[in-house]
Amino acid sequence: MNKSVGHVLKYPTCCFVLTVFLIQCISASNVLGQSDDKQQRSGLKTRNVILITVDGLRWQEVFGGSDLSLMEKEAGGVKDVPALKERFHRSTPEESRSVLMPFFWGTLAQQGIIFGNPEHESKAVVTNGRNFSYPGYSEILCGFADPAIDSNAKKNNSNVTVLEWIGQKPGFENSVAAFCSWDVFPFIINETRSGIPVNAGWEPLATDTTLQLQGTETEKALRALDEISSEIPRYFPEVRYDFVTFRATEEYVRVKKPRLLYVSLGETDDWAHAGRYDLYLDAAFRTDDYIRRLWQLVQSMPEYRDSTTLILTTDHGRGDNRVDWKSHGEKIENCEYIWMAVMGPDTLPQTIRATTVTQSQIAATVAACLGYNYPAAFPNAAASLPVLP
Numbered sequence: 480m481n482k483s484v485g486h487v488l489k490y491p492t493c494c495f496v497l498t499v500f501l502i503q504c505i506s507a508s509n510v511l512g513q514s515d516d517k518q519q520r521s522g523l524k525t526r527n528v529i530l531i532t533v534d535g536l537r538w539q540e541v542f543g544g545s546d547l548s549l550m551e552k553e554a555g556g557v558k559d560v561p562a563l564k565e566r567f568h569r570s571t572p573e574e575s576r577s578v579l580m581p582f583f584w585g586t587l588a589q590q591g592i593i594f595g596n597p598e599h600e601s602k603a604v605v606t607n608g609r610n611f612s613y614p615g616y617s618e619i620l621c622g623f624a625d626p627a628i629d630s631n632a633k634k635n636n637s638n639v640t641v642l643e644w645i646g647q648k649p650g651f652e653n654s655v656a657a658f659c660s661w662d663v664f665p666f667i668i669n670e671t672r673s674g675i676p677v678n679a680g681w682e683p684l685a686t687d688t689t690l691q692l693q694g695t696e697t698e699k700a701l702r703a704l705d706e707i708s709s710e711i712p713r714y715f716p717e718v719r720y721d722f723v724t725f726r727a728t729e730e731y732v733r734v735k736k737p738r739l740l741y742v743s744l745g746e747t748d749d750w751a752h753a754g755r756y757d758l759y760l761d762a763a764f765r766t767d768d769y770i771r772r773l774w775q776l777v778q779s780m781p782e783y784r785d786s787t788t789l790i791l792t793t794d795h796g797r798g799d800n801r802v803d804w805k806s807h808g809e810k811i812e813n814c815e816y817i818w819m820a821v822m823g824p825d826t827l828p829q830t831i832r833a834t835t836v837t838q839s840q841i842a843a844t845v846a847a848c849l850g851y852n853y854p855a856a857f858p859n860a861a862a863s864l865p866v867l868p
């Protein structure tokens with residue numbers, strides 16, 4: 480950062496102002512879609528993208544399954560150690576990860592592409608240096624790390640997300656939506672400016688007019704979910720339970736059939752912060768099953784079957800010892816390492832070896848799967864992951 484500041488200061492002020500003006504003009508015209516569409520790509524089978532993030536789920540569990548050193552009372556707050564071991568621990572990491580995330584390893588790993596697996600010297604890293612949620616989600620959705628995002632405060636994101644950008648493309652009007660467990664997402668996605676419906680936190684569903692579900696069969700189902708949400712204890716004031724987010728997503732997909740859908744699940748992070756390794760593993764297991772159910776649902780619908788790409792990742796890693804696993808951030812070592820996965824009709828299964836990819840590549844990947852060149856419109860955005868032919 481110091482280096483680039485010094486570089487800029489060498490230019491005369493008028494040149495600097497002119498350069499900034501030109502950059503702003505170019506960015507504004509690109510955001511409006513005047514020049515990026517020239518780079519549009521045809522010939523892909525993907526018509527829809529589902530992006531799912533699983534908050535703070537470590538690569539250690541994704542690739543290695545449950546960690547025996549945390550399956551105990553002191554380090555992991557585990558209530559019933561033998562029962563937890565019986566559910567999630569096996570003699571090899573391969574077996575353990577398959578019982579923890581059967582869909583990920585049984586289907587996604589077989590049919591898709593996985594990044595960040597240390598067995599293959601593959602790394603996936605966060606580049607924002609903060610290693611906590613808002614900077615991570617902004618990096619995922621905008622395609623670059625913004626140093627100005629330095630807290631989880633509910634401040635509207637000044638950057639345009641790939642959701643907002645794609646939402647302005649022909650055929651995507653009213654066809655982009657986000658369901659999120661954490662209540663900061665309406666700010667990360669800048670719901671007010673972007674017009675993307677973002678249902679998040681403990682926000683009621685049936686009365687959310689941005690979802691445009693009034694008068695549909697689904698409205699009843701959402702009302703039932705709202706009733707349950709209002710009656711259960713709220714252990715995390717800012718994060719609703721993932722089953723509510725997931726079930727609302729299912730209902731929405733059935734009726735509204737969005738072409739770009741973002742689902743953000745959060746319990747993995749919250750149970751880890753609470754020091755409950757048993758509930759963290761349970762959340763990872765349930766999340767894997769939600770992903771399976773959503774995938775099977777869309778494959779049963781003609782609008783989505785064989786034309787939908789699924790992209791999975793997380794906002795940050797966590798620490799790597801008996802204490803630090805609960806936490807993450809600038810002061811916790813090694814929590815910039817994450818994982819990613821992509822599966823869809825245009826992604827041939829392949830094993831990624833000796834490659835480093837970044838969290839900032841997700842935005843361009845979402846766009847690329849839909850045939851759009853995101854970095855052409857946002858020059859500071861990272862390139863797409865190497866997932867398309």
Ligand SMILES: [Zn+2]
Nearest residue numbers: 535748752807
């Ligand atoms: Zn966290």
